[in-house]
Amino acid sequence: MSNPALYEAARLEEPDIPRCAACQAPFLPAELHDRRQVCTRCEHQVLTLLDAVSDLWSQLPEHLLKPAANTGGGGGGGGHLEGSAAPGNLTVLSLLAGEAAARLATWDTHWRERLGWTDTPLRGRPDHALRQILRFLRDHLPWAVRNAGDLVAGLRDDARRLVGYMRTATADARSLVPLPQPCPYRTPHGPDDQPCGGRLLMDRERREIRCVHCSATVPMHNWVELGIAVGAFQPDAA
Ligand SMILES: [Zn+2]
Numbered sequence: 583m584s585n586p587a588l589y590e591a592a593r594l595e596e597p598d599i600p601r602c603a604a605c606q607a608p609f610l611p612a613e614l615h616d617r618r619q620v621c622t623r624c625e626h627q628v629l630t631l632l633d634a635v636s637d638l639w640s641q642l643p644e645h646l647l648k649p650a651a652n653t654g655g656g657g658g659g660g661g662h663l664e665g666s667a668a669p670g671n672l673t674v675l676s677l678l679a680g681e682a683a684a685r686l687a688t689w690d691t692h693w694r695e696r697l698g699w700t701d702t703p704l705r706g707r708p709d710h711a712l713r714q715i716l717r718f719l720r721d722h723l724p725w726a727v728r729n730a731g732d733l734v735a736g737l738r739d740d741a742r743r744l745v746g747y748m749r750t751a752t753a754d755a756r757s758l759v760p761l762p763q764p765c766p767y768r769t770p771h772g773p774d775d776q777p778c779g780g781r782l783l784m785d786r787e788r789r790e791i792r793c794v795h796c797s798a799t800v801p802m803h804n805w806v807e808l809g810i811a812v813g814a815f816q817p818d819a820a
């Protein structure tokens with residue numbers, strides 16, 4: 583089949599074909615041969631997210647004394663990023679004090695358990711802990727994509743939320759514009775068919791829209807898709 587679109591359609595119609603544990607896309611022949619549980623695209627996405635955590639982590643200290651953007655919690659479940667009258671940015675403080683490391687430490691622990699390792703690593707101060715966790719996850723990602731697809735999917739979801747959270751915490755308050763529509767996306771572990779309902783913020787600096795609650799992130803080239811999801815316009819008009 584020479585037409586890639588036809589090939590894609592044929593693969594999607596086949597219900598029994600093995601699929602990526604993270605994105606549910608059917609595997610390419612090379613990925614099947616490689617005995618993967620997670621596709622190469624999702625593996626790269628996880629690496630990109632871990633790099634983003636590392637980058638944002640080094641930017642956090644310079645944002646510590648800047649006032650937090652008043653992003654409002656809003657919506658189902660409420661976000662953590664309330665604007666604060668306290669001096670400095672409490673979200674940044676909390677991330678630096680261990681929250682960033684704690685959010686990824688869960689996956690470090692799950693992966694070690696799946697590997698059958700019983701020793702608990704000494705974490706030390708948050709900076710050391712985060713770098714240690716990032717190194718472990720990067721080093722063992724090639725193992726995890728072939729042996730623990732469910733755990734890669736979980737890490738991907740949490741890393742995506744953490745990156746969104748860190749981006750909002752480090753954004754210039756003037757660059758964030760609250761949008762009137764609630765987040766239309768489903769939270770990964772939330773109830774089925776229930777939209778998240780969190781507050782959406784447009785980040786003019788980074789040219790993306792993020793949800794404060796679930797940290798769903800929509801880059802500018804996908805804003806049409808978001809506009810349809812919130813009912814701002816019909817697919818035909820897009
Ligand atoms: Zn995938």
Ligand SMILES: [Zn+2]
Nearest residue numbers: 765778793796
């Ligand atoms: Zn959301």
